Amino acid sequence: MKTIFRYILFLALYSCCNTVSAYTSFIVGNNAGVDNYRGPSTAAQMTFNYTSTASNLVFYKPTQLGPTGVKMYWSYLDTGTGGGILYCNTSGRANPGPITIENAMVYSGKDYGGHKLFNTSVPGLYYTMLISRVWSAYDTITDIQSPGIYIGDPSNQEFFFSVTDSDLQTKGCNKADDYDKFWAIGGIVHNITVEFYTDTNFDPTLNQQVQLSSSSNYLYSFKAYSPGTKVVDHSNHIYVNFTLNNVKLTLPTCFTSILTGPSVNGSTVRMGEYSSGTIKNGA
Numbered sequence: 380m381k382t383i384f385r386y387i388l389f390l391a392l393y394s395c396c397n398t399v400s401a402y403t404s405f406i407v408g409n410n411a412g413v414d415n416y417r418g419p420s421t422a423a424q425m426t427f428n429y430t431s432t433a434s435n436l437v438f439y440k441p442t443q444l445g446p447t448g449v450k451m452y453w454s455y456l457d458t459g460t461g462g463g464i465l466y467c468n469t470s471g472r473a474n475p476g477p478i479t480i481e482n483a484m485v486y487s488g489k490d491y492g493g494h495k496l497f498n499t500s501v502p503g504l505y506y507t508m509l510i511s512r513v514w515s516a517y518d519t520i521t522d523i524q525s526p527g528i529y530i531g532d533p534s535n536q537e538f539f540f541s542v543t544d545s546d547l548q549t550k551g552c553n554k555a556d557d558y559d560k561f562w563a564i565g566g567i568v569h570n571i572t573v574e575f576y577t578d579t580n581f582d583p584t585l586n587q588q589v590q591l592s593s594s595s596n597y598l599y600s601f602k603a604y605s606p607g608t609k610v611v612d613h614s615n616h617i618y619v620n621f622t623l624n625n626v627k628l629t630l631p632t633c634f635t636s637i638l639t640g641p642s643v644n645g646s647t648v649r650m651g652e653y654s655s656g657t658i659k660n661g662a
Contacts, residue, residue: 404473404606408615418561425461459566463617466561467552476605477537483595503581516565
């Protein structure tokens with residue numbers, strides 16, 4: 380009888396001591412400040428701009444739907460720079476639910492290689508968008524596996540954060556122990572790769588401007604839909620958009636495939652990169 384009682388007591392103590400770390404939930408939203416345990420009050424919206432010296436994209440005239448071999452790559456994008464912050468909560472209502480990726484990209488009705496193709500502002504020019512290497516401050520990691528998530532595909536549009544820093548857990552998240560208390564971790568840092576595709580409808584004009592088409596004022600967003608009862612009342616969106624102000628199409632003089640401009644490496648255009656040292660811990 381004593382053995383059974385000790386076992387039950389052990390389970391109770393184990394559950395008590397591990398509830399906080401086992402039930403850390405995450406939400407996102409606007410920047411409510413650091414160290415004040417206030418959660419987001421509204422959505423955050425940001426636009427990553429590409430406004431450096433012009434880059435010209437020149438593609439083969441296609442005979443069928445297929446990849447162009449041209450990609451645009453953004454690394455270390457940080458939503459915190461636009462006020463989009465990740466928060467943690469360890470109240471008794473906390474549920475370690477996922478962060479969902481949603482999008483307002485315009486589906487072309489075409490697919491290639493198992494991925495949906497989305498419209499650009501140029502007829503016959505399409506793109507896929509891959510998000511990868513998603514993390515936040517204090518080595519807060521996600522379960523996204525390589526190569527990442529193709530935004531807009533039918534499946535796998537969510538991921539989970541987890542805290543790896545014991546100080547963040549004990550001195551931050553664990554103190555956000557009521558449903559309306561939150562600890563601001565930092566922005567959602569991630570990489571984006573846009574790959575272009577064309578079909579026989581592709582017939583651009585000289586120096587035609589390229590934009591990634593959207594049905595709203597953003598391309599993709601993050602939101603937690605199941606962080607726990609009452610906790611969810613504070614859950615908001617982070618909306619992300621891109622502008623490609625100096626990216627234009629240049630008609631080839633013959634059937635060649637050329638990519639010119641600064642920040643070009645082979646067929647990849649780097650659209651902005653930040654060293655990890657510039658990503659500050661906290662909001």
